Amino acid sequence: MLSSNNEEAGRHLGVDGLAPSFDPAEVEQGLYDWWDESGFFQPNEDPSAKPFVIVMPPPNVTGELHVGHALFVALQDLMIRWHRMKGDAALWIPGADHAGIAGQWVVERQIAEEGLTRHDLGREAFVERVWEYMHRLRGRIREQMRTLGASCDWTRFAFTMDPGPSHAVRVVFKHLHDKGLIYRGTRLISWCPRCMTALSDLEVVHKDVDGHLWHIAYPLTGDPSRSIVVATTRPETMLGDSGVAVHPDDARYVAEVGQTLTLPILNRELPIFADDAVDPAFGSGAVKVTPAHDPNDFELGKRHHLEQINILERNGTLNQHAGPFAGMHISAAREAVVERLKQDNAIVRIEEHRHAVGHCERCGSVVEPTISEQWFVKMQPLAEPAIKVAKDGTVAFVPDRFRGVYLNWMENIHDWCISRQLWWGHRIPVWYCQTCGETTVAVEETLDECPGCGGHVMQDPDVLDTWFSSGLWPYSTLGWPEQTDDLQRFYPSDVMETGYEILFFWVARMVFFGIEMMGEPPFHTVYLHGTVRDTEGLKMSKTKGNVLDPTEITATFGSDALRFALVTQGSPGLDMRLSMTLVESSRNFINKLWNATRFGLRAINECEIAMAEDGPARPEEPASLVDRWILSRIEAVTVDTNRLLDSHLYGEAGRQLREFVWTELCDWYIEAAKVRLRGTETERQVVAQVLAYVLERVMRLLHPFLPFATEAIWQALPHQGKSVMISTWPVAQRTDSDAEQRWLRVSELIVRIRNARAEVGVEAARWIPATIHAGEFHGDFTAVASEISALARVDSEQLMISNLAAQPGESDVVVVTDDAVAVLPLVGLVDLAEERDRLQKDLEAAELERARATAQLSNPGFVDKAPRHVVDVQRERLSAAEEKIAVISERLATFSV
């Protein structure tokens, strides 16, 4: 019976040794709770420990988690577990986001099913409903995170709408307001008529749509028989026109500048004026100017003191300024206006025209630019230091190309519209006195009276853009503005790991807010992952119905399998496709690891291998070349893993570990171990020690990738350690490249013998005799004769290793490697002609090899300029090929046919 020495963990794990095959449900059962209850998720309190902090991108509390969340959990948990094992005070702060506009929308849709709107409920009751929803979902999201194994510190869980972060929002608002960086202004903003709120530039997504360019004739007031033709893609906005602009040098219109036109339908008089901004080559060269509904025209109108005529109501219907069209929704107005213009013969021409139209990021409605009084953050002063830290590398990007993307955005930034006409979110902390008219910005949640005159105050009805509060996340979660111990110790954080799609929304804003409020950026590294797509490469979305539920995958294959698939499939900054076969093959790998340990454990327990608390000792005097080889390899892999993790190449590190376990440990070492365990007691001891050492090391290296499985397996090993997650991260011992090279010769010979057996058609189960002529490496081959015998299925009684030239007989198969010749007497099996063909193929390969090496070496530039070791490799290659050719040729010569 295989049993665990760690009763506590064993009890929680329900693991009593390792079952015959890996069962994710069994393994993950209760393990997370045990970790959590043991306090392993909280940062190391040792004051000398270096903090390593990741602030989790708070998922929106608007739905279940999807595989995109599983990806960030996998990557962040990997980094956190790795640093925790390195002895750092690793802190991963979990949280959730109230998701302003998205959150409100979800609940609005829910009550719509009851036939209600938010106005039927009223603000207070509606907000109450949203809170209920969020409370319910919050727990669900937390459960899913736990299922995924996220080792975040739940005692520090934060929600954007909680009192602490909300207070931080008000303090920042007041700070920026007092500094003049937040202002209220009447400006042209993007308005979603469906959500009935202002949006920031980022919340407007531009889509190219096929439209038309309408050419409309505006008659001259002074001479209605003549007209100027303007071109527009949005004819309905003509209702708000207050001028027509032409280029100052445009000869066609130079005479008309200063005159006026009569606006069709409404008969308003419009001045004709000149401005450099007009492109004479586009359309008719004359542009209608609608200052209240077009960003360009807004600027133009300001320069030329034009009237701003707002034709829109908040809900997207046209107001009294639209004359006969008042009350109509703007989406219907285009057709109506065009129809009317046609009747009036004002339409001169209609062209096909493809152009970009802004849509609401959340609901997809066409966004209307409109003039409105809103709150803004003045960006220029905040952007400057945020540009500097990206340029000088204070904040690094992985992959680095996102630095440019970030800078391009920061350098062309516009002021940020932060007020939203919603009910769900942080209320703007501004109070207006009904008596004296004074405006007060308060950090308190409520203000009872006007601090100036004691009059009655009313709070601004609007709420803040949800990204305002997320932007403060790296310190609002640590108790700021109180100078808490957490804040002292854990700000700034280290790595910001998130999707590239929120680089501007979130990352950029955290940077400038962090510098402004805390005096330094909130992290030194931004690691950006890609989007998880479906098997077809399509983005997952609820409407497409191709969203994968991580908990379903987890239930079948386990969290580790999903995480390993996500981590090893991806590369920083690139999208990836996730398929079930990929998750399945990851699960298969875990099963392999599991079973390798089952094999190892038997030897370890039989030999009663002692292990210190933090793992077994490195075997001092390994008996065999295979031992030296695998011990060297595990150290090399340790070096590589460290190097790759340091360079944020997590996927590559995982793939490399998988490769090591499967190919080197299982296919070679364990296979070789099988025969050696039948050997002397000393040999058995060594094998068991090596297995213990390597397996224990592998569990630690893989723990950040496969937290559940490695813990379960590690607990089954006979040591006194408490948990692999708080064991020491491996640092490499010396490697032994001599052993690695020598074993390579042996394994190559074995592969070649197997290959020859297969080609000749020797049954797999059949043991055959062999003579190996090993020249200068004869000693190596002798030392591992039993391994060769077992792995190549050569009868050990009949295996002869000699440094004398082999004397192949008539029906022998001859296998030639760089370092050895194996002669396999296979009487009755060998077809001479086939054998000759086989050798002929080998000969051709060797000749090609020789030709290539010769070509390289006869190139004078190569020998002179290439580094010594590269040239040496070619020389060795040449002499090996020559030797091979000699041996094969000699053998071929004995075939008389």
Added chain:
RNA sequence: GGGCGGUUAGCUCAGCUGGUUAGAGCGCCACGUUGACAUCGUGGAGGUCACUGGUUCGAGUCCAGUAUCGCCCACCA
């Protein structure tokens, strides 16, 4: 309009500072139950590294250009 990325085996992707015969998983073919694993083993087939130039002794890797797919940014009405 500007910027960025992908293009490597049938499929999904690695290939990190240029250096032997370009790798893995899945799929495919042929065998196969040795002290773990059929969620497996052994052997094998399969690639003009999108294309064209260039730099270099040497290019999948660096440079320039082309094609193609995709993404981001952008107030030409």
